[in-house]
């Protein structure tokens with residue numbers, strides 16, 4: 308018998324992003340670039356551990372573990388015969404709607420519906436869910452609509468009951484009551500490869516005494532959603548009518564057409580693996596009458612950091628070849644190099660003219676480089692944030708800095724992989740050791756330090772605050788704080804203001820202001836800039852087409868031996884990242900990067916997943932060692948990529964000066 312086509316809460320959430328996705332979801336014939344391995348996804352998000360901890364706050368609760376819809380409903384109905392009962396994952400259906408509630412508490416005719424989220428919540432913020440105009444904040448929208456959906460289904464299934472709805476989340480200000488709490492929730496796979504959490508039998512009453520999760524009533528927000536006052540643009544369709552329409556269309560598998568727009572850029576059905584159908588191509592062909600050929604051209608979706616995408620798409624200006632200067636309106640911002648809008652126009656112009664040579668602001672870049680002091684240091688951090696803290700007194704989602712890599716370029720041009728740090732020891736809060744090691748590697752001279760993007764500055768600021776507020780005895784607290792202040796600038800939220808005299812230089816900012824390579828297609832991520840600089844620099848191509856990395860007479864490396872960075876694959880220069888071994892079998896680094904919903908962490912999705920795996924899953928010493936070696940290599944390439952950008956620029960400027968002098 309065919310499975311009933313229920314509108315579940317995850318399908319409803321998908322339809323809120325775009326109704327057309329309901330048609331593509333779950334169909335094997337459509338390529339879907341969302342992560343296939345939910346075990347790794349669970350590790351990256353920490354959601355399963357939070358869910359399991361929430362259950363521990365409700366002793367005596369009954370867990371319904373079967374995935375079979377009918378079986379789960381049968382078990383739920385049996386339990387609900389009791390007057391007072393707590394059920395985890397009960398299955399409730401009403402017509403063509405179906406939900407599994409995280410925690411359901413039944414007291415007679417009253418229900419508590421609790422949705423558990425691996426998200427941090429600050430109780431000190433007054434009215435965190437609303438904008439000033441009384442509408443719901445977009446960051447909370449998916450969670451609140453999810454609860455509203457569940458409350459609707461529950462109220463239809465039990466019309467005579469009252470329902471109070473809650474979100475349960477990590478309390479940002481709560482202090483962990485004991486040491487090692489997070490180690491008591493290990494992620495495991497069962498025989499059928501399904502993920503689950505194994506709760507240690509050493510979990511004590513003390514572990515649960517001061518709660519790191521907090522339960523927040525959201526009934527007022529849910530009422531607003533039902534009343535239609537949650538959004539600025541009031542819809543003619545009520546929330547209930549929306550659910551009914553989506554459920555009816557999903558049940559009969561009828562496609563709902565949506566307006567194409569900027570949302571399509573990150574659509575999981577955008578990919579085209581050449582074999583499966585592309586949902587994106589179907590949507591865009593239908594809307595624009597496009598053929599296969601049209602999809603070969605870049606569109607306004609590809610213009611870097613561009614806010615007018617929806618407006619232009621609505622006006623029928625779709626391809627980059629259709630854009631004119633007025634569409635972008637490039638404006639000078641009176642700062643060195645190109646402004647954001649000038650850079651957008653540069654991208655468009657270069658694409659339209661077929662230019663492949665990078666744009667370089669010779670004067671601006673020359674000036675920047677003249678301010679740098681040798682030896683140059685290139686650093687990159689790998690970090691994560693744990694929902695359940697490692698140690699007593701630590702707070703949920705405090706940042707963990709577990710790895711860095713460090714390359715040096717000397718004045719004579721010599722390059723070395725000078726240092727690294729990796730702490731994957733289970734249950735250890737590594738941040739202070741991390742800074743101690745960083746300090747010992749950087750404090751030997753006064754050379755310029757480079758980072759790529761604000762992440763390193765943000766994390767050092769956070770460790771500074773941790774050091775300042777930590778009540779334990781830290782002998783070198785003052786020295787560590789002074790060191791952090793010397794190489795960072797204070798972040799906007801900091802009450803104390805500083806700008807270190809050896810403040811790290813952000814290479815990412817310099818890329819954005821002084822360099823644009825058409826090969827990057829508008830992306831400034833180091834993973835896009837690295838192949839672009841390799842493609843365009845004769846110097847780099849010549850130097851790194853040799854086995855000179857990790858050799859006694861070449862570039863010293865802590866993790867590579869006799870390595871050649873420039874390799875040709877299928878007649879093209881291979882992306883250096885593609886040459887590294889996979890961190891996880893059958894999962895590409897690209898897919899791992901998609902795991903994190905946090906933009907700042909996106910570039911480290913693979914590393915944080917590997918770290919979480921070492922912390923929370925069973926693994927042999929051999930596997931652990933292999934994963935550590937993989938992590939060390941990836942991080943080393945992250946800082947070596949910065950060295951290559953520097954070397955590429957240095958040689959381009961040298962050649963330019965020589966040409967000018969001739």
Ligand code: SF4
Pocket residue numbers: 325326327328565566567568570571574575576577586587588590591
């Ligand atoms: S391509 Fe656009 S319209 Fe089509 S499903 Fe994706 S987001 Fe929706």
